[in-house]
Amino acid sequence: MPAESAKSRPNIYETITAKIIAAIEGNPGEPVLPWQRGGLTPVLPTNAATGNAYRGVNILSLWVTALEHGYESGLFATYKQWSALGAQVRKGESAAPIVFYRELEKAKDGADPADPDATETIRMARGYWVFAAEQVDGYVLPGALPPDPIDRIAAADAYVAATRARVVIGGARACYRPSTDTIRMPDEARFFGTDGRSRLEAFYGTLAHELVHWTAPETRCARELGARFGDDRYCAEEVIAETGAAFLCARLGIAAEPHPDHARYIGHWLTVMKADSRAVFTAAAKAQEAVTYLDGLQQHARQLAA
Incomplete structure (x- = not known):
């Protein structure tokens, strides 16, 4: 073709x-x-x-x-x-x-x-x-050694630190709180590994999701957050966060961690996509915008350190 x-x-x-x-x-x-x-x-x-x-x-x-x-x-x-x-x-x-x-x-x-x-x-x-x-x-794939797991986690930790997002460790639930502009994360010990994902990857995969939410305010990427679970804006923001987290995790070489409410809002999102063929394009574009914003903070942090 x-x-x-x-x-x-x-x-x-x-x-x-x-x-x-x-x-x-x-x-x-x-x-x-x-x-x-x-x-x-x-x-x-x-x-x-x-x-x-x-x-x-x-x-x-x-x-x-x-x-x-x-x-x-x-x-x-x-x-x-x-x-x-x-x-x-x-x-x-x-x-x-x-x-x-x-x-x-x-x-x-x-x-x-x-x-x-x-x-x-x-x-x-x-x-x-x-x-x-x-x-x-007629094409030879370039050989590449997989990155060391410890290096991947160190890179993820450095990436988050460079954003200067305020991350508070404690509690049982991960979330971004717009009222205080903080990300709350359970302690790493509360996360579980699987055959395809380590405990620390689960932690940073979840943190990546919340970090995308952190880009939503007007002073960053200016996205509207939904008022309650199940409304269109809430579900759209969750899809943006999941998609942006997947982009980030792929960049960092770690397995993405699906959000606990994943199945419920993905079911709603399926209905939206069937009604509007451009919805997933909009969500992916906003997820990319969030990741591009976070990437820009990495460059800013390097300039400050120089």
Whole structure:
């Protein structure tokens, strides 16, 4: 499938949303975000040609594809990009959908063409199709040693410290309190490890979720928090926090920890996604914005230390 444009294909929003819905509903038992099953540590998807990490909803689309087919490299590229690398996509392989945006200048409705402010910038989505490194011949996967578990935890601890978020240890429940702008976390001893996730990974995976909530205030990323469990804004914020935490954990090489209320609000979110094919794009974009904000604090901390 050499063609890269999605012009002749179904709406790219519907295509990617349907793929994510199918992956959530395909889990036996309670609904769960597919990249958080069984203590998995998904690799952050990266373009094999440019070396750039994918962002936002593209991460989710490629994670779903990788989990569905067992791809472990995290490397993807378009048909043309693989060809430029000297590789050949094998005949019969299916591509994964991603989306990119371009900004266009458009005349405002009813505006005077002579008015210098008569145009506005709009974002246009365009779908592309990419293949994993496991689907091509003629490409040698780069060898890489897995990071040491102790180094991963140290990196996670340093990442949180660089944000200067106030984290209070104690109690039985993890939460972010907007009234005091604090994150409350149970002691590490209250967390349990599994075959795929250590006790400390469970702690930092949960802390990553609360750290994304911490970015919500007006002075940071300006997201509206829901007033009560079950309302649309609450569920949307929880999905943003879970998604942002998954992005963070993938970056740090630790397994994400599903929130205790995960199944209940994911069930609600499924209904939202089925009614609005752009909802998951918005949530993923806000999750990416939160992670980008937190990443910016890392750079600021390094500058202060220099």
